[in-house]
Amino acid sequence: MAEDALGNMLAQMDNAEPYADIDADVFERLKHPERTLKVTLPIERDDGSVDVYEGYRCQFDSARGPFKGGVRYHPSVTQDEVTALAGWMTWKTALVDLPYGGAKGGVVVDPNDMSDREVESLTRRYTEGIRRMIGPDMDVPAPDINTGGQEMAWMMDTYSMYGGYVIPDVVTGKPIEVGGTAGRVEATGRGVAVTTRRAFDFFDRRLEDATIAVQGFGNVGSVTGRLLSSMGANIVAVSDVSGALHDPDGLDVMAIEQYISENGVMAGYEDTDNGYDDADQITNGDLLRLDVDALIPAAIENVITPDVAEDIRADAVIEAANGPTTFDADMILRERDIPVVPDILANAGGVIVSYLEWVQNSQQYSWDLEQVNDDLETRLARAFDETLDAYTARDAPDLRTAAYIVALERVGSAHEMRGLFP
């Protein structure tokens, strides 16, 4: 049984190893992160009291280039979770062939309980805590759950203060005003939408009018829903932590985005009269079990457990979140012939455009949105095709195994060429 994120990530590696051409010693090395730093973050609250938070930065592997990966603020962050996420970043950057390794950071906190000043203070403390291990050529953080452009601007500012000059390429996902790129805010959702379209082609099904349920309506879920809707798909259910909305005739995704931006949560939208929707409130558990053409988990890990996998009625799962399917659930979906497009492929659009931001920063040059989006689509299409090639040529049992074959072989051969020992 592997129901924790790290256990799942390691089980996915073990499952793919027999299909991959990788040296056994190198494979063993790849199961252990290079290093993890734990930091203590005392923060003065607005009422004058002091709270102490814990944060982590795990650098999983750097054989192919500087470490890369987001920073998450969430009460359920643990060292093992951050390690699993850093491992997935390693396989993701390798699969889409970026010159990066993999890392991830996190702070055990619910930022929704904090004022903007308190979140700024936490972000600056965290940046100070990890600053000796990050840098444009060492490790480049980016947004993840509950972090975005504002947090990246604070991280860049704090790091630059210690450097004594502006160092924009220490983080990606920055606002445009401080060196961000066109297209990064939408990049992960755009990548999920583009991958979903290609997956439907592969399944020989029409995306137009396909019914889709999206769990999680933050950065990734909302953009995914909006873009799939603009491609003609019918988004019949969406959710946030407060619950889910369902309308078999299709939801007005833009109106829901607007409602959340005004009210903070989705709850209550079903009572508004926008003259179009007839949405019912259901639970997140109900959403995962809807009879739809595709289910897109875009929230947190481990939501598709074996129990859920037995009940899933979707024809396919496209993983926008990192690690939404437990290893045991994955085996049930495989048995039930329900294809899963894995996270390391489906949500790679974010890190691809982060890479483009980093390149633009280092060249002190900026690209327009069309160039960024074209590059994103080209790289994702290549990774999708390479995954399909591995799926057929290596007789892989599912798409995740195929994606891991490509990623493990790339990281493995980088290790072999560099040598295991100093």
Ligand SMILES: NC(=O)C1=CN([C@@H]2O[C@H](COP(=O)(O)OP(=O)(O)OC[C@H]3O[C@@H](n4cnc5c(N)ncnc54)[C@H](OP(=O)(O)O)[C@@H]3O)[C@@H](O)[C@H]2O)C=CC1
């Ligand atoms: N941001 C990025 O560029 C990338 C993100 N990802 C992954 O995508 C996923 C979502 O990230 P992102 O959109 O950035 O994060 P956000 O913080 O923007 O949004 C998270 C969403 O998930 C919802 N949510 C949280 N917990 C639950 C739960 N238990 N049940 C249902 N919904 C829940 C949140 O609801 P509420 O707002 O009510 O809390 C919110 O709608 C994560 O797995 C992340 O690692 C992957 C690649 C890149």
Ligand SMILES: O=C(O)CCC(=O)C(=O)O
């Ligand atoms: O944009 C990045 O560098 C990383 C985003 C991320 O954390 C992820 O892909 O899970």
